Amino acid sequence: xxxxxxxxxxxxxxxxxxxxxxxxxxxxxxxxxxxxxxxxxxxxxxxxxxxxxxxxxxxxxxxxxxxxxxxxxxxxxxxxxxxxxxxxxxxxxxxxxxxxxxxxxxxxxxxxxxxxxxxxxxxxxxxxxxxxxxxxxxxxxxxxxxxxxxxxxxxxxxxxxxxxxxxxxxxxxxxxxxxxxxxxxxxxxxxxxxxxxxxxxxxxxxxxxxxxxxxxxxxxxxxxxxxxxxxxxxxxxxx
Amino acid sequence: xxxxxxxxxxxxxxxxxxxxxxxxxxxxxxxxxxxxxxxxxxxxxxxxxxxxxxxxxxxxxxxxxxxxxxxxxxxxxxxxxxxxxxxxxxxxxxxxxxxxxxxxxxxxxxxxxxxxxxxxxxxxxxxxxxxxxxxxxxxxxxxxxxxxxxxxxxxxxxxxxxxxxxxxxxxxxxxxxxxxxxxxxxxxxxxxxxxxxxxxxxxxxxxxxxxxxxxxxxxxxxxxxxxxxxxxxxxxxxxxxxxxxxxxxxxxxxxxxxxxxxxxxxxxxxxxxxxxxxxxxxxxxxxxxx
Numbered sequence: 140x141x142x143x144x145x146x147x148x149x150x151x152x153x154x155x156x157x158x159x160x161x162x163x164x165x166x167x168x169x170x171x172x173x174x175x176x177x178x179x180x181x182x183x184x185x186x187x188x189x190x191x192x193x194x195x196x197x198x199x200x201x202x203x204x205x206x207x208x209x210x211x212x213x214x215x216x217x218x219x220x221x222x223x224x225x226x227x228x229x230x231x232x233x234x235x236x237x238x239x240x241x242x243x244x245x246x247x248x249x250x251x252x253x254x255x256x257x258x259x260x261x262x263x264x265x266x267x268x269x270x271x272x273x274x275x276x277x278x279x280x281x282x283x284x285x286x287x288x289x290x291x292x293x294x295x296x297x298x299x300x301x302x303x304x305x306x307x308x309x310x311x312x313x314x315x316x317x318x319x320x321x322x323x324x325x326x327x328x329x330x331x332x333x334x335x336x337x338x339x340x341x342x343x344x345x346x347x348x349x350x351x352x353x354x355x356x357x358x359x360x361x362x363x364x365x366x367x368x369x370x371x372x373x374x375x376x377x378x
Numbered sequence: 379x380x381x382x383x384x385x386x387x388x389x390x391x392x393x394x395x396x397x398x399x400x401x402x403x404x405x406x407x408x409x410x411x412x413x414x415x416x417x418x419x420x421x422x423x424x425x426x427x428x429x430x431x432x433x434x435x436x437x438x439x440x441x442x443x444x445x446x447x448x449x450x451x452x453x454x455x456x457x458x459x460x461x462x463x464x465x466x467x468x469x470x471x472x473x474x475x476x477x478x479x480x481x482x483x484x485x486x487x488x489x490x491x492x493x494x495x496x497x498x499x500x501x502x503x504x505x506x507x508x509x510x511x512x513x514x515x516x517x518x519x520x521x522x523x524x525x526x527x528x529x530x531x532x533x534x535x536x537x538x539x540x541x542x543x544x545x546x547x548x549x550x551x552x553x554x555x556x557x558x559x560x561x562x563x564x565x566x567x568x569x570x571x572x573x574x575x576x577x578x579x580x581x582x583x584x585x586x587x588x589x590x591x592x593x594x595x596x597x598x599x600x601x602x603x604x605x606x607x608x609x610x611x612x613x614x615x616x617x618x619x620x621x622x623x624x625x626x627x628x629x630x631x632x633x634x635x636x637x638x639x640x641x642x643x644x645x646x647x648x649x650x651x652x653x654x655x656x657x658x659x660x661x662x663x664x665x666x667x668x
Contacts, residue, residue: 188580210585218582228577232391245583250380289581 140201140219140297140329141166142187147196149182149353156182157353160196166296167327169320171340174350180333181225183350184301187331188222189213200297218246221290223300227282229274229289235281236261236270239289246293260288263318279306287315291322298322300332304339312336316343385594388567395563396599402559403603403654404610406552407646411611413545414642419622419631420538424504426629427534433507433526435514436494445520450497456510458503465496494522504531557657560599564592564661575666589662593655600654601647608646612639 142164149157157179164170172180185191186198189205198205200216208216221242222228229238236257243253261270264284274282283306290298298319304312316339323330334340340347349357389396435453437446446464453462465473470493478484501507507526514521568575575588615622619632633639 190580214582214584216582217580220582222580224580228573228580230574230577232387241578242581245578245581245587293581 141199142297142329142331143197143199144183144186145197145199147186147193147198149179149186149191150194155353157186157193160353160355162348162355162358164329164331166329167323169323169330169343169345170332171343171345171347172331172333172350173335173340173347174333174356177352178350179353180350181301182353184222184299184331184333187299188217188220218293219296221293221295221298223283223286223290223298223303225301225305227274227286229282229285231274234271234273235266235277235285235288238274238285239292242289242293256292260292263291264288265314280308280311283307283315284311287318291318294326295328296326297329297331300330302333302335304334304336309338312339381590381594384591385598388571388591388595389598392567392570395566396595399560399563399599400603400606402552402556403599403650404606406549406556406653407604407607407650408610409552409607410545410549410649411608411642411646413541413549415611415615415632417538417541417545418633418638419626420534420541422631422633423626423629424531424534424538427504427527427531432501432504432531433499433510433524435497435499435510435524436522437496438520438522439491439494441495441520446495449514449517449520453497453499453510456501456506458501458506460500460502461498463498465498467491467493467495470495504535507531553653556603557653560596560654560657561661561664564596564658565665567595568592568661568665585666589666592662592666593658596654596656596658596661597651598654599658600650600652603654604646604650605643607650608643612643 144160144162147157147160148155160179160183172183174180182191186193186205187200189208192206203212203216205213205216230241233241239257239260240253243256248256261267264287266281266284266288269277269281269285274285277285283303287300287303290300300319303315303319307315319330319332320343322328347357347359348355349359435449437449450462450464453459467490471488471490474488474493475485499510511524511526515524578588615632616634619634622632623630625631
């Protein structure tokens with residue numbers, strides 16, 4: 140899935156949340172967006188999901204101009220995007236597996252296929268023993284993994300991950316990144332991840348878009364082949 | 379999760395709101411069906427009197443054949459006349475003898491000459507009786523006496539009309555209150571589930587996908603409430619039917635026909651579903667704006 144921001148501005152009253160954001164992410168790319176709090180990363184995610192519209196400029200997903208697209212097109216695009224929200228956005232009165240199944244139900248997956256697909260992702264994120272628990276009964280890391288499982292279960296063409304490692308310990312953070320990296324390589328899906336984790340940034344050698352005060356201050360292409368650097372906390376990632 | 383399962387999930391998560399919605403719907407349909415049964419009973423009573431010869435016009439003695447025929451012709455000109463029967467003096471005697479055949483003392487003393495000839499008129503609209511009575515009372519040279527169950531019919535008409543009008547007013551009011559309560563409850567439920575709705579939308583849920591469980595919830599309240607309301611009235615009327623019917627004997631005030639109940643229960647169910655759906659539809663339209 141291809142994403143293009145064409146000189147996008149977003150204002151909230153007198154506050155300029157985004158200023159002249161202009162970049163292109165090709166299908167299959169793995170891109171980090173970094174920046175301090177308030178730099179506009181979450182606004183960027185909201186714009187991609189069309190939860191808010193730009194004050195100026197254009198956003199294209201696979202050549203669909205977002206804010207002029209029909210409701211059906213927007214819904215269809217959202218179904219192809221797996222999202223991991225910073226605050227997880229899990230439904231409180233649904234269990235882990237019900238939260239994951241919801242994403243499948245929304246994309247009209249036949250009911251008979253849902254349990255098997257849910258099982259696969261639950262095992263992938265190592266939440267088998269937590270599948271019948273409600274979000275309030277889970278730790279921050281488990282919530283984050285549930286959100287990851289929900290994003291992956293629909294076989295998305297793009298994953299938007301907003302600070303997915305923020306609440307994870309180092310080992311779980313690396314596991315999550317590995318899952319995203321594997322998915323990116325196997326499916327060719329585009330991954331856009333906002334993070335503060337410098338270890339991960341340095342290790343993965345991916346493209347990094349750095350934002351500050353709503354502007355892009357740097358956009359660096361990967362410096363070396365895309366493989367995970369040896370890291371003391373990432374023993375499972377060594378090949 | 380199937381839409382029905384999702385709707386059931388919503389109902390279970392706020393049971394008291396759901397209970398209020400069902401109870402209000404039940405009360406509305408209890409009132410509606412009660413008025414239907416009462417109105418149906420009153421119609422049976424009215425029908426009983428309507429099918430009787432409601433007015434009997436006794437003629438004075440000595441009228442010639444032409445005069446009698448003219449009077450009969452005049453009667454036929456009234457609207458909604460069902461039947462006009464001329465009872466001659468001889469026929470009146472035979473009726474009298476038949477009615478008093480067990481009492482020879484009474485029949486021996488009576489001859490055809492002392493019994494008046496009469497017209498027995500039955501109508502399909504009791505309102506005509508009033509006109510006939512007024513017009514024929516003025517013919518003092520030809521008419522001896524007029525007898526009809528004026529008071530009963532008038533009273534029945536008044537009561538039937540009152541029951542129907544009161545029924546319509548009460549049912550309209552309760553339906554409106556039910557509609558508003560379901561509308562508000564669905565609105566509250568939508569507000570409570572705003573987060574879930576937004577999450578579902580972010581995951582690509584269509585507008586209809588999000589709205590569907592709330593619409594089904596309204597339909598559920600309508601169906602369960604209407605069935606509970608009508609069911610209670612049916613149970614109560616069947617329980618008290620023998621006492622009520624013996625009071626109105628020989629009229630069957632409480633119908634025992636299964637088709638009567640089946641028809642009205644089906645109609646109530648459909649109406650309940652319609653009200654529930656309409657209320658939730660407007661609730662969804664008001665509170666989910668995308």
